[in-house]
Amino acid sequence: MLLLCANPKAQYESHRDEIDAAIRRVLESGIFMSGGETAALEREFASYTGTSEAVAVSNGTDALELALAACSIGANDEVITVSHTAVATVAAVEHVGATAVLVDIDPDTYTIDPGVVAAAITPRTKAIVPVHLYGHPADMDALVSLAREHELRIIEDCAQAHGATWRGRRVGSMGDAACFSFYPTKNLGALGNGGMVVTHDADLAGQVRRVREYGWNERRESEQPGWNCRIDEIQAAILRTKLPHLDADNQKRSEIALTYDKTLAGTGLVLPRIREGATHVYHLYVVQASRRDELQAFLRQREIQTGIHYATPVHLHPAYRGRLAGGDNLPVTEHVASRVLSLPMYPELSSEQIIHVVDSIRELPM
Ligand SMILES: *Cc1c(COP(=O)(O)O)cnc(C)c1O
Numbered sequence: 001m002l003l004l005c006a007n008p009k010a011q012y013e014s015h016r017d018e019i020d021a022a023i024r025r026v027l028e029s030g031i032f033m034s035g036g037e038t039a040a041l042e043r044e045f046a047s048y049t050g051t052s053e054a055v056a057v058s059n060g061t062d063a064l065e066l067a068l069a070a071c072s073i074g075a076n077d078e079v080i081t082v083s084h085t086a087v088a089t090v091a092a093v094e095h096v097g098a099t100a101v102l103v104d105i106d107p108d109t110y111t112i113d114p115g116v117v118a119a120a121i122t123p124r125t126k127a128i129v130p131v132h133l134y135g136h137p138a139d140m141d142a143l144v145s146l147a148r149e150h151e152l153r154i155i156e157d158c159a160q161a162h163g164a165t166w167r168g169r170r171v172g173s174m175g176d177a178a179c180f181s182f183y184p185t186k187n188l189g190a191l192g193n194g195g196m197v198v199t200h201d202a203d204l205a206g207q208v209r210r211v212r213e214y215g216w217n218e219r220r221e222s223e224q225p226g227w228n229c230r231i232d233e234i235q236a237a238i239l240r241t242k243l244p245h246l247d248a249d250n251q252k253r254s255e256i257a258l259t260y261d262k263t264l265a266g267t268g269l270v271l272p273r274i275r276e277g278a279t280h281v282y283h284l285y286v287v288q289a290s291r292r293d294e295l296q297a298f299l300r301q302r303e304i305q306t307g308i309h310y311a312t313p314v315h316l317h318p319a320y321r322g323r324l325a326g327g328d329n330l331p332v333t334e335h336v337a338s339r340v341l342s343l344p345m346y347p348e349l350s351s352e353q354i355i356h357v358v359d360s361i362r363e364l365p366m
Contacts, residue, residue: 003305173198249347284345
């Protein structure tokens, strides 16, 4: 039996009764869109992240797009972000008509390097989009002070970091707005698509709410152009049943990471590092290996699936190659892309499975 890298089915099975009951509740209510489940999820998720406003949307990419649009970011504006991320981060910036300006990452935490952000700021820069990659928060102190100094917005990409903290505050609560994905494999996953924008700014939340649905006012008149980015009630209900388990699930991920840390020490792999002041929620457990592809193929023979996040940085994908600002100067990004490997990581992973992964890695001297 193949040991999976991420396992949304195991997540479903461990919360099956509650999820089935939530789905049945929606089916019997007859309300499938824009109802009480969505509104309750928004309240509960705002409370969880320590923000005052939350707007549930169709997915994490749309969350980024709506947050950028609600901050009036569009044509002729520049947004500083990273290339070592999901394509979604950069795609969202381009979808609102803005220009993505890419900067390199910190080699220890794989998050945006604040030391190179200042040099990328121009008179057209409007925002920074830090990505809390793999579940590790970006260095928000440095970014917030840069943003204050240059009057920039910060829109956090929290798609991989539900529940992570930076100096005691949850990710999502430190920027002007923050975006989450509830794709099934994320730390808080739906059984389909979902996303959320959170903020402390009621006006900004109102703007996200309007553009989520055609720019409608209460009379369903479009006062401005908008999108259709609604979440459905079944996904909202499923997420409400899973949210109370998120901290315990993240705790299990941390325990698994600790076991990997201890048992993989001395193998020659570069293990995850945590910046002081941060808590990591291990959406992914990512190591670096000099013979990464060989290790991945070897583990595959041992029935162990691994992932590569990301084999190709965004600026080297065919759609973007050669045309993204900053793409000619990302040495750390390009170096780690050839070395990173994501080991199996999900809350239901058993001790025996972890031992199997570690023993298999130890069979191939690195
Ligand atoms: C998953 C992800 C997204 C996009 O979320 P979707 O719900 O798949 O649209 C954006 N950014 C990052 C870093 C992600 O991992």
